[in-house]
Amino acid sequence: MDGGHLNLRNLLEFPKHRAAYSDRTAATMADLADMAYWKFEDEAEEKTRLEETLRAAGFDRVETFDTGDRGLKSDTQAYLAVGSQYAVLAFRGTEVASWADIRSDLNIRLSKTGSGGGVGTGFFNAYHDHARAMIRPKIDDLKT
Secondary structure, three states, X not given: OHHHOOXXXXXOOOOOOOOOOOHHHHHHHHHXXXXXXXXXXXXXXXXXXXXHHHHHOOEXXXXXXXXXXXXXXXXXXXXXXXXXXXXXXXXXXXXXXXXXXXXXXXXXXXXXXXXXXXXXXXXXXXXXXXXXXXXXXXXXHHOX
16 A cells, blocks of 8 residues: 555455454554545645545545635544545544644643543634634534
């Protein structure tokens, strides 16, 4: 597979009928998370590489999101990959060259989520204040 990634087509055939831990599932999710760091927001070739890699893995719809070019105090990137069985929403984590990312990370208190879990307040605010308006409608489309 391109970029030294594992063969996603084989890995994405992981057992979906059980909730138990799976090494194959963990390896697949690690690769999918790593792909969020591809510079799809800056370089057309990287966006094409992301889309082609995910389509080859069985995802028929790929959407990318970027708040960094909107002059906001947020620098959030993510992609949504939708297949016939499930969807993956992968966010890019902190990039040390991004002051907006670092500023968000300095807000380390935990915020409660709607499901009762916790997430770093910096990410929570970056998502809710900036990225949610782009991403939420795409997630809602999956429910119909």
